[in-house]
Amino acid sequence: MENSQPLPEEAVLEELQRLRSSIDNLDAALVHLLAERFKCTQEVGRLKAEHRLPPADPEREARQIRRLRGLAEESKLDPVFAERFLNFIIAEVVRHHELIASSMSESRARN
Numbered sequence: 001m002e003n004s005q006p007l008p009e010e011a012v013l014e015e016l017q018r019l020r021s022s023i024d025n026l027d028a029a030l031v032h033l034l035a036e037r038f039k040c041t042q043e044v045g046r047l048k049a050e051h052r053l054p055p056a057d058p059e060r061e062a063r064q065i066r067r068l069r070g071l072a073e074e075s076k077l078d079p080v081f082a083e084r085f086l087n088f089i090i091a092e093v094v095r096h097h098e099l100i101a102s103s104m105s106e107s108r109a110r111n
């Protein structure tokens with residue numbers, strides 16, 4: 001900021017430490033949230049494979065992306081970033097679902 005006095009170095013470091021400690025907590029929460037999401041999507045993958053449903057559901061993906069873009073806008077988060085982030089996660093989920101489906105069809109073929 002142009003008109004503000006420079007902070008003494010110790011205070012700057014304390015402020016940096018305070019902010020980084022919150023970032024650490026938020027990053028931990030993100031990892032825990034992602035782990036829970038992947039637990040659910042693995043179950044969805046098994047359910048789909050058991051019932052021979054396709055690994056990806058593009059309509060559901062489009063609805064989720066629309067919904068997340070809206071939530072991002074309300075929260076002042078860049079909706080383009082939110083969409084890219086969700087697409088990145090969904091691609092990994094679909095890859096897992098394809099692996100589950102192929103291992104289930106191999107085990108069906110063996111039995």
Ligand SMILES: C=C(O[C@@H]1C=C(C(=O)O)C=C[C@H]1O)C(=O)O
Binds near residue numbers: 056060094
């Ligand atoms: C989890 C699902 O499987 C896939 C992954 C999705 C996701 O990660 O949100 C959404 C749709 C599907 O392509 C699902 O069908 O609900």
